[in-house]
Amino acid sequence: MFRHDQHLQFQAKPEKPVAANPVLAAVIGGMNPQHAIVGGGGPLPRDSQGVPWNAGYIVASGNLLADFRSNVAAEAQSRLQTSRVMGMTDDPGVKEMLRFNLARDTYHQQQWLLGIEQLIADGYVEHGIENSNGDQENADHNHTFWSFGTDSRACEGRWAQGPSLIGGPDLDCLAEPVALTDDTPLPPPPDPKLFVTYDGSQGPGKPGNAAGAHQQGLTNVVKKVKDALE
Numbered sequence: 001m002f003r004h005d006q007h008l009q010f011q012a013k014p015e016k017p018v019a020a021n022p023v024l025a026a027v028i029g030g031m032n033p034q035h036a037i038v039g040g041g042g043p044l045p046r047d048s049q050g051v052p053w054n055a056g057y058i059v060a061s062g063n064l065l066a067d068f069r070s071n072v073a074a075e076a077q078s079r080l081q082t083s084r085v086m087g088m089t090d091d092p093g094v095k096e097m098l099r100f101n102l103a104r105d106t107y108h109q110q111q112w113l114l115g116i117e118q119l120i121a122d123g124y125v126e127h128g129i130e131n132s133n134g135d136q137e138n139a140d141h142n143h144t145f146w147s148f149g150t151d152s153r154a155c156e157g158r159w160a161q162g163p164s165l166i167g168g169p170d171l172d173c174l175a176e177p178v179a180l181t182d183d184t185p186l187p188p189p190p191d192p193k194l195f196v197t198y199d200g201s202q203g204p205g206k207p208g209n210a211a212g213a214h215q216q217g218l219t220n221v222v223k224k225v226k227d228a229l230e
Contacts (some may be wrong), residue, residue, distance in 0.1 A: 065119055066130050070110040079105035129166050143169050146177045 145160035155173035190196040191220035
């Protein structure tokens with residue numbers, strides 16, 4: 001007869017080393033198995049999360065000043081994330097690559113900032129602030145910081161005082177701005193089929209279907225006509 005401990009020893013299965021499972025070994029070793037399985041060892045057109053690359057991240061508005069500003073922000077984020085990755089590795093080769101990337105992101109930020117200076121020097125823009133249709137804007141609000149808090153120290157910042165970057169009046173601060181509309185910020189009555197707790201103050205709710213949407217649309221038109229007549 002086997003003793004109890006001998007029985008357990010007989011039943012136990014030896015653990016397999018990681019190397020016995022090549023996919024698991026690849027993952028633990030830092031490799032994406034899809035590079036081998038899907039890409040044949042080559043890079044895949046995907047980001048680090050596996051999302052395929054697409055044009056959604058490309059900024060091409062046709063306005064060079066706005067696009068250069070976007071590029072500066074993108075390079076700054078790239079450099080920040082590279083710095084964070086650098087703190088996650090002690091591999092000398094990886095660190096050397098990251099040092100190169102840090103340097104290039106530093107230069108690229110300068111590239112786009114200096115490009116903005118060139119746009120100004122060449123007369124394509126007046127200053128570094130995008131101001132298309134500047135002659136149409138309400139100039140009363142292009143130099144004022146809205147604080148929305150009497151106990152806030154935000155008005156002490158440079159953004160709320162001193163010369164404006166686009167000329168004209170100096171920057172100003174409104175600690176308690178006055179609302180520019182008399183609209184009552186109340187939501188429409190809820191759909192009765194949602195069983196929302198409701199005091200009835202906004203009238204009966206409209207069902208959330210095509211008929212309800214049509215009814216609400218007619219109500220909106222009637223209100224606009226009534227307001228115009230008044």
